[in-house]
Amino acid sequence: MRVVLTGGGTGGHIYPALAVAREVSRQNPQAAFLYIGSKKGLEAGLVPRSNIPFQSVEISGLKRKLSLDNLKSLWKFVRAVGDAKKMLREFKPDVVIGTGGYVCGPVVYAASRLGIPTLIHEQNVVPGLTNKFLSRSATRVAVSFKESLAHFPPSKTVLTGNPRATEVMHGNAEAGRSFLGVDNNKKIVLIFGGSRGARAINEAVLSVVTQLGKYAETHFVYVTGDVHFETISAQLRELGTLPSNISVLPFVHNMPDVLAATHVLVGRAGASTLAEITALGVPSILIPSPYVTNNHQEKNARGLERAGAAHVIVERELTGESLLLSLENILANPAKWEEMKNSALSLGMPQAATEIVRQLEAITRKK
Numbered sequence: 001m002r003v004v005l006t007g008g009g010t011g012g013h014i015y016p017a018l019a020v021a022r023e024v025s026r027q028n029p030q031a032a033f034l035y036i037g038s039k040k041g042l043e044a045g046l047v048p049r050s051n052i053p054f055q056s057v058e059i060s061g062l063k064r065k066l067s068l069d070n071l072k073s074l075w076k077f078v079r080a081v082g083d084a085k086k087m088l089r090e091f092k093p094d095v096v097i098g099t100g101g102y103v104c105g106p107v108v109y110a111a112s113r114l115g116i117p118t119l120i121h122e123q124n125v126v127p128g129l130t131n132k133f134l135s136r137s138a139t140r141v142a143v144s145f146k147e148s149l150a151h152f153p154p155s156k157t158v159l160t161g162n163p164r165a166t167e168v169m170h171g172n173a174e175a176g177r178s179f180l181g182v183d184n185n186k187k188i189v190l191i192f193g194g195s196r197g198a199r200a201i202n203e204a205v206l207s208v209v210t211q212l213g214k215y216a217e218t219h220f221v222y223v224t225g226d227v228h229f230e231t232i233s234a235q236l237r238e239l240g241t242l243p244s245n246i247s248v249l250p251f252v253h254n255m256p257d258v259l260a261a262t263h264v265l266v267g268r269a270g271a272s273t274l275a276e277i278t279a280l281g282v283p284s285i286l287i288p289s290p291y292v293t294n295n296h297q298e299k300n301a302r303g304l305e306r307a308g309a310a311h312v313i314v315e316r317e318l319t320g321e322s323l324l325l326s327l328e329n330i331l332a333n334p335a336k337w338e339e340m341k342n343s344a345l346s347l348g349m350p351q352a353a354t355e356i357v358r359q360l361e362a363i364t365r366k367k
């Protein structure tokens with residue numbers, strides 16, 4: 001099978017595409033892949049690490065108001081469709097998979113124009129603009145939540161879940177612990193603010209970081225996000241020596257292993273993160289980003305909270321103290337932790353990638 005993947009901007013769009021690629025490879029070791037992304041998105045750095053060839057088209061997002069910038073974006077879109085068609089004619093894929101973000105637009109659209117079967121995957125409850133636009137021409141639409149079914153044409157839309165759920169099931173807790181240098185007798189609390197890091201979470205953690213030493217049975221893995229790492233490191237240096245039960249990292253590239261070893265997650269409520277922690281049954285404290293379309297992260301997070309899998313702190317109420325209080329509530333209460341774990345597991349869809357590959361096979365056979 002020859003597969004073109006596209007999706008970009010943030011990890012939440014890129015990792016699902018890579019997870020589908022890995023599942024295709026597991027089932028079909030001869031499969032060949034090409035990833036088409038944007039040089040400006042995180043995909044330009046993340047995709048080459050996974051040994052999938054990467055090519056780029058130039059694209060920018062549309063603003064909601066009519067403007068000169070929008071005309072430029074439209075022109076870029078038309079040019080990117082032309083560039084994508086050339087790449088597709090050369091690679092000759094059997095199927096094209098788009099996982100959201102602006103860059104998917106021209107690539108999936110070009111594939112449809114060339115008569116190549118396409119599948120788009122939507123990670124969020126409320127679909128992004130690009131996927132809404134593409135759903136008219138795509139062969140199949142795969143969604144992560146049943147609430148999203150109503151946003152897409154019923155005849156071609158299926159509920160699969162998010163393929164990252166399957167990916168993290170292949171993680172190895174021992175490998176995660178050994179990567180972090182944490183032995184078996186400590187519980188791991190993992191803190192990260194989505195794929196780009198989150199200033200508000202970083203500030204809350206910084207304000208209480210020197211107090212973390214008192215939780216001697218716990219190891220804190222504090223992931224700042226690449227762009228924030230230098231600033232945070234400088235601020236931490238000013239605070240003097242850090243407690244020994246904390247590691248500070250810019251980004252984690254082996255998240256399935258690290259998550260498999262995680263006892264409690266503190267983080268944003270991006271769709272892929274939630275798919276991962278529900279598949280594994282990791283209790284969480286979620287601080288949804290208020291800076292996203294339709295406040296969709298809070299909707300994602302409240303779903304977990306209603307099920308009893310997470311505690312939600314809205315960003316305006318986030319302080320170092322509110323975070324510690326909420327953490328203590330879980331760490332000091334094993335029965336509550338167990339309950340949250342089981343509630344998270346009840347929401348998990350660990351077969352998602354397998355189901356998506358089944359859909360891919362169905363649409364390529366129909367070609």
Ligand SMILES: CC(=O)N[C@H]1[C@@H](OP(=O)(O)OP(=O)(O)OC[C@H]2O[C@@H](n3ccc(=O)[nH]c3=O)[C@H](O)[C@@H]2O)O[C@H](CO)[C@@H](O)[C@@H]1O
Nearest residue numbers: 010011012015123194195196251252255270271272273292
């Ligand atoms: C601010 C913003 O626009 N956020 C959106 C973006 O989030 P974002 O990309 O932050 O969110 P997600 O939580 O969906 O995905 C993050 C992915 O990056 C991985 N990861 C993260 C940190 C790290 O150090 N290493 C690592 O591998 C996570 O394990 C996960 O697989 O896309 C999501 C999926 O469309 C949306 O739900 C989010 O609302």
